[in-house]
Amino acid sequence: MRTANILDTKGLLCPLPVIRLQEFVRRVESETEVTVVATDPGVLADIPSWCRVNGHELISTKELGREYHVTVRAFPPLSV
Amino acid sequence: MALPRQPRAIALISGGLDSMLAAKVVQSQGVHVEGVNFFTGFCVEGHTQAVKRTKKQKVKRHSALWCAEQIGIPMQIVDISEEYKDIVVNPQYGYGRLLNPCLDCKIFMVNHALDLKGNDNEPFDFVITGEVVGQRPKSQRSETMAIIAKESGADDRLLRPLCAKNLPPSLPEREGWVNRDKLYGFSGRSRKPQFALAKELGISEWSQPAGGCCFLTDESYTKKLQDLWDSRGRKDYDLEDVVLLKIGRHIRPAPHYKLIIGREEGENQYLRGFRHKFAHMSTVSHAGPLCLIDGELNQKERMLSSRILARYSRGRTASEVTVRITDPSGLSEEVVVEPFEPHLIPQDWSLTN
Numbered sequence: 001m002r003t004a005n006i007l008d009t010k011g012l013l014c015p016l017p018v019i020r021l022q023e024f025v026r027r028v029e030s031e032t033e034v035t036v037v038a039t040d041p042g043v044l045a046d047i048p049s050w051c052r053v054n055g056h057e058l059i060s061t062k063e064l065g066r067e068y069h070v071t072v073r074a075f076p077p078l079s080v
Numbered sequence: 081m082a083l084p085r086q087p088r089a090i091a092l093i094s095g096g097l098d099s100m101l102a103a104k105v106v107q108s109q110g111v112h113v114e115g116v117n118f119f120t121g122f123c124v125e126g127h128t129q130a131v132k133r134t135k136k137q138k139v140k141r142h143s144a145l146w147c148a149e150q151i152g153i154p155m156q157i158v159d160i161s162e163e164y165k166d167i168v169v170n171p172q173y174g175y176g177r178l179l180n181p182c183l184d185c186k187i188f189m190v191n192h193a194l195d196l197k198g199n200d201n202e203p204f205d206f207v208i209t210g211e212v213v214g215q216r217p218k219s220q221r222s223e224t225m226a227i228i229a230k231e232s233g234a235d236d237r238l239l240r241p242l243c244a245k246n247l248p249p250s251l252p253e254r255e256g257w258v259n260r261d262k263l264y265g266f267s268g269r270s271r272k273p274q275f276a277l278a279k280e281l282g283i284s285e286w287s288q289p290a291g292g293c294c295f296l297t298d299e300s301y302t303k304k305l306q307d308l309w310d311s312r313g314r315k316d317y318d319l320e321d322v323v324l325l326k327i328g329r330h331i332r333p334a335p336h337y338k339l340i341i342g343r344e345e346g347e348n349q350y351l352r353g354f355r356h357k358f359a360h361m362s363t364v365s366h367a368g369p370l371c372l373i374d375g376e377l378n379q380k381e382r383m384l385s386s387r388i389l390a391r392y393s394r395g396r397t398a399s400e401v402t403v404r405i406t407d408p409s410g411l412s413e414e415v416v417v418e419p420f421e422p423h424l425i426p427q428d429w430s431l432t433n
Contacts, residue, residue: 015117015145019119052149053155055154
């Protein structure tokens, strides 16, 4: 079963949004979709890069006004 | 001690060339290598680059993540900013030339890396760093490198692949997890051996942050940090302080207050986020930057600060500029002032080089 989650990192500067995502992913027990909402455009480069090196799937990146939404399909630690 | 599985190492990845090479050298010997990058709050990466970015600029990449991608290793970024305070405020081995506690910092990071687990939740057998004997005056000397190994608790589980041949064999070498003959004996400040190795390994691009990757080795930044501590009468800070010291023009006309003036739109935008916490000023009659006021001002000081701000506005050559001063609750007043001429602002008020 997939669940959707929102991780609000507005106001945080990179790499903190990536760190918050990583902390979230470490707690997931099954395949989970999570959208990081940020105000730092650095997430557009950093989260896709973090996904590539750690075996998670980038679903989408969106720029909505001053916000950036990056959606990731994360896999629990033991199955990475 | 033969391992019943592939040896596992965690590499400290700063985003620079040496740590990237060190990880790659060990990885190429068949070791499972993962990277870690520690977020101390003082990293040159990120913060200011993000704040200053304009729409036309390309988004800055995180160099350590980029390095991990280049050499094909998983990587975690670990927030140690809270625990790191004690290192910055009270380093056992003292500071380097500025407020850089490099030796304590490396001890802390190696120790912390040892406790981490990989993406598969398994621990690591040893730690890799990109240190080179003689490269840095504070932390990368043979005697201090021995201190790092001992005080971090890693002892002989700390491998420095770029200068391993100048050091006693570490556990991974003695146990045959890595072949010492395929490690290196670099020493000194020359970068030529690293450049040659990079070429040999097919690495053609790497990050070269001017002045290093840590703001604690930056003269302008540490001047502001020292000023912050002096003004508070104690060595203390939080993450907001650390970020604010990276942003804007810092001017301290008197010990009890400081002005932080945005230098471009990205900084103004970021400073706006602090209006609930600080009194702030902006020019009304002319376009100009936002200014945060760190401290309590009397009426004379409000006028003086307004004149300073007016000097950095589009009205700098006008005879009068209207400035709005707003306290954190939203109450505001407007004053009309004559902008300071640049030469009338004493240089020693400026904390920004």
